[in-house]
Amino acid sequence: MASAGKRTVTYGRHSTLQTISITALEPRKDAYWVIYIHGGAWRDPAVTSEAFDKAESILRASNLPISGFASISYRLSPHPKLPQAPSTTPPREFRSAKHPDHIRDVEAALAFLQNTYGFGPRYILVGHSCGATLAFQSVMGAIANHREMAYNGGADGCGLGAEPISTTPEPLPPRLRAKPTAIVGVAGIYDLRRLVDTHRGISAYQEFTEGAFGADDLLWDAVSPAQMMGSRGIEGGWKTGRLVVLTRSPDDELVDQSQDEAMVDALKGWEQTEAQVPPDELTHKDRRVRTLSIGGAHDDAWINGDGIARSVKFAFEQLQEMGLAPQA
Numbered sequence: 001m002a003s004a005g006k007r008t009v010t011y012g013r014h015s016t017l018q019t020i021s022i023t024a025l026e027p028r029k030d031a032y033w034v035i036y037i038h039g040g041a042w043r044d045p046a047v048t049s050e051a052f053d054k055a056e057s058i059l060r061a062s063n064l065p066i067s068g069f070a071s072i073s074y075r076l077s078p079h080p081k082l083p084q085a086p087s088t089t090p091p092r093e094f095r096s097a098k099h100p101d102h103i104r105d106v107e108a109a110l111a112f113l114q115n116t117y118g119f120g121p122r123y124i125l126v127g128h129s130c131g132a133t134l135a136f137q138s139v140m141g142a143i144a145n146h147r148e149m150a151y152n153g154g155a156d157g158c159g160l161g162a163e164p165i166s167t168t169p170e171p172l173p174p175r176l177r178a179k180p181t182a183i184v185g186v187a188g189i190y191d192l193r194r195l196v197d198t199h200r201g202i203s204a205y206q207e208f209t210e211g212a213f214g215a216d217d218l219l220w221d222a223v224s225p226a227q228m229m230g231s232r233g234i235e236g237g238w239k240t241g242r243l244v245v246l247t248r249s250p251d252d253e254l255v256d257q258s259q260d261e262a263m264v265d266a267l268k269g270w271e272q273t274e275a276q277v278p279p280d281e282l283t284h285k286d287r288r289v290r291t292l293s294i295g296g297a298h299d300d301a302w303i304n305g306d307g308i309a310r311s312v313k314f315a316f317e318q319l320q321e322m323g324l325a326p327q328a
């Protein structure tokens with residue numbers, strides 16, 4: 001474990017932001033990868049994959065069954081307070097992302113990690129603020145680019161017959177083979193229309209939402225994890241999922257409590273449906289949705305790392321209770 005160093009890999013050619021910070025630990029039986037998606041309202045260049053550093057070192061000091069850490073940077077939308085001159089900015093440094101660029105980057109990064117480290121479904125996605133939006137979008141039926149494979153005893157030969165046909169000369173990105181076992185949302189945004197409505201007096205909310213998704217509020221609903229039900233939502237897109245943990249601080253000054261309330265509500269159907277379990281796996285099919293209160297201001301969760309680390313530890317406790325993770 002002492003040998004594990006952090007490395008940074010590049011997963012895309014379009015932007016200098018397409019990188020993943022990775023710490024691979026000693027392989028450990030039945031352990032999980034913990035993969036972080038940062039916040040910053042889809043646009044703040046001061047918030048990158050480094051936002052996970054503090055939480056990662058706290059978690060490394062614990063004895064949780066973790067086989068690796070990864071933190072994903074992704075392309076950002078323009079920030080009106082930090083304008084860039086198109087003529088003098090190198091194209092790879094120019095921040096001009098629009099939905100679905102952010103989520104496609106996250107998916108490409110996850111597929112890279114899964115194909116490189118072979119952890120299958122044994123990973124926990126952790127997202128802060130808009131990173132929590134992205135984490136849940138990656139398992140929404142209408143947004144996720146990667147369809148879940150049905151368990152059919154392997155009769156489809158790993159789904160090779162369903163490989164997409166390339167329409168570009170570029171090689172296809174690696175495919176994500178399995179969705180996460182658990183998602184942890186910290187101070188998350190789950191309903192964009194509600195977020196903008198709740199903070200009507202503050203123009204920044206409308207501004208960053210339009211900056212990332214455009215002005216059509218029907219699209220805002222379609223990309224909001226707490227809005228899309230049935231096949232277009234989490235129920236349709238995350239049949240193998242087991243655990244959702246939503247954490248927030250009562251002192252969060254930027255994202256209000258109604259986001260978590262809406263999400264808990266929206267997850268009722270998913271929670272009450274049995275998980276799809278591979279036939280050779282002798283577990284129950286239970287699912288859990290849990291909430292946890294953490295302390296501090298919105299960004300304290302990652303700035304000092306405690307809120308993120310506590311949220312992840314709580315998720316492991318839940319997985320251990322469910323018999324889905326080994327005891328520490």
Ligand SMILES: N[C@@H](CC(=O)c1ccccc1NC=O)C(=O)O
Nearest residue numbers: 039040041042044129130254255
């Ligand atoms: N620092 C950000 C603001 C920000 O991150 C934010 C503000 C209000 C509600 C949520 C936010 N971030 C979510 O990812 C910015 O410069 O736009």
